[in-house]
């Protein structure tokens with residue numbers, strides 16, 4: 448019986464490995480952002496756009512664009528393209544500084560994903 452339990456334990460290990468977030472599960476993760484993560488843009492964007500690698504549900508999509516003071520500069524709720532791949536939101540006039548984009552979505556596979564990244568609006572010269 449001891450031998451048997453060792454086998455069961457060994458069998459459980461790979462299962463732990465696949466439970467970590469991997470794209471093979473087809474969760475929706477950003478594939479491309481505009482402005483991109485870490486980018487320093489010369490002129491303030493009027494819109495924040497995230498393209499996902501798998502379709503998302505319109506109903507549950509959230510997108511915030513927080514300035515250094517913590518105020519959300521996003522104008523209203525995000526728009527989702529008909530194919531569910533692109534999430535975008537208009538933003539007000541962004542002053543120079545760092546911005547944190549926070550997103551949260553539910554993929555059509557019903558899985559939640561979320562994350563954040565920053566970009567910087569450079570000082571005008």
Ligand SMILES: [Cu+2]
Pocket residue numbers: 472473474475554556557558
């Ligand atoms: Cu998933």
